[in-house]
Amino acid sequence: MKQRVLTAMILAPLVVAGIFFLPFNYFIFALLGLTFIGFWEWSQFTRPAKRLIESVLMSSVLVASVLIFPTDVAALQALTVSHKGLLALGGIWWALASVMVVRYPASTPMIASHVLFRQLYGLVTLIPFFWSILLLRAYDYDANPYHGAQLVMLVCFLVWAADSGAYFSGKSFGKHKMAPAVSPNKTIEGLIGGIVAAIAVTWAGANAFNIPFQTPWSMLVIAMIAVIASVMGDLVESMFKRVSGIKDSGRILPGHGGILDRIDSLTAAFPVFALLYLWLL
Numbered sequence: 001m002k003q004r005v006l007t008a009m010i011l012a013p014l015v016v017a018g019i020f021f022l023p024f025n026y027f028i029f030a031l032l033g034l035t036f037i038g039f040w041e042w043s044q045f046t047r048p049a050k051r052l053i054e055s056v057l058m059s060s061v062l063v064a065s066v067l068i069f070p071t072d073v074a075a076l077q078a079l080t081v082s083h084k085g086l087l088a089l090g091g092i093w094w095a096l097a098s099v100m101v102v103r104y105p106a107s108t109p110m111i112a113s114h115v116l117f118r119q120l121y122g123l124v125t126l127i128p129f130f131w132s133i134l135l136l137r138a139y140d141y142d143a144n145p146y147h148g149a150q151l152v153m154l155v156c157f158l159v160w161a162a163d164s165g166a167y168f169s170g171k172s173f174g175k176h177k178m179a180p181a182v183s184p185n186k187t188i189e190g191l192i193g194g195i196v197a198a199i200a201v202t203w204a205g206a207n208a209f210n211i212p213f214q215t216p217w218s219m220l221v222i223a224m225i226a227v228i229a230s231v232m233g234d235l236v237e238s239m240f241k242r243v244s245g246i247k248d249s250g251r252i253l254p255g256h257g258g259i260l261d262r263i264d265s266l267t268a269a270f271p272v273f274a275l276l277y278l279w280l281l
Contacts (some may be wrong), residue, residue: 169193
C-alpha cells in the first residue's frame with residue numbers, strides 16, 4: 001500500500017503539470033509516448049512471443065494517423081470530418097466491447113480468435129483514446145489555452161470520482177454482481193454510487209473551471225454515459241487479461257501494475273465524453 005500511495009503522489013502532479021503546462025506540440029509527443037507504452041502492454045494479448053514486433057506494428061498505425069489527420073490546433077478546434085470519424089470509431093468500439101463483456105465467457109472466441117482481431121481491438125482502444133484527449137486539449141485553444149486542459153482534467157476527475165464512489169458504495173451496499181465472470185467484485189450498487197459521485201464532481205468541476213454544457217440535462221447524460229463507459233473500459237481490460245492469463249498489464253508503476261492498468265477506464269471515458277461533448281450533445 002505504501003508503494004502504491006507513493007507512486008500516486010509522484011505521478012499525479014506530473015500528470016497535472018503535463019496537461020496544463022506542456023506546450024501543445026510537446027503535449028502531443030508526451031501523449032504519443034504514453035500510447036506507445038499502452039501498445040507495448042497490449043502486445044501481451046496478441047503475440048506474447050513477438051511483443052516488440054506487435055507493439056511496433058500497432059504504434060505505426062497510430063503514427064500514420066498523426067501524419068494523415070490534422071494535428072494543428074486550428075483543425076482540431078474545427079473538428080474535421082476525419083476527427084469525427086475517429087470519435088465515432090471509439091463510440092462504436094465501446095458499444096461492441098460492452099456487449100462482449102456482458103456475454104463473457106460466451107464472447108471468448110471473439111477475443112481468442114485470429115491475432116488480427118486482437119490487434120484491431122488494441123488499435124480501436126488506444127487510437128480513439130489518443131485523439132479524443134488531443135481534441136479536448138485543443139478545445140477553444142485560441143480563446144483560452146487552458147480551457148481544453150480543464151476539460152481533460154474534468155474527465156479525469158469524473159473517472160476518479162466514479163472509481164471512489166463505486167468502491168465505497170459497493171463495499172457498503174453491493175449485493176448484485178454486474179459482471180461476475182469478468183470482475184466478481186463489481187456490483188450494480190457500486191455502479192450507481194459511482195454514477196452519483198461522478199455527476200456531483202462533474203457539476204462541481206464544470207462550475208469551478210467554467211466549462212459550459214448546452215443544458216444541465218446534457219451534462220447529466222454525458223457524465224452518466226461516460227461513467228458507464230469508464231466501467232466498461234476497466235472490465236474490457238480485465239476480460240482480455242483473463243483470456244490471456246495475465247494478472248497485470250505491466251510493472252512500470254510500482255504498486256499499480258502497468259500503464260493499461262491505470263488508464264483502462266480512461267481509454268473508454270475519453271472517447272465517449274469527447275464524442276458526446278464535442279459533437280453529439
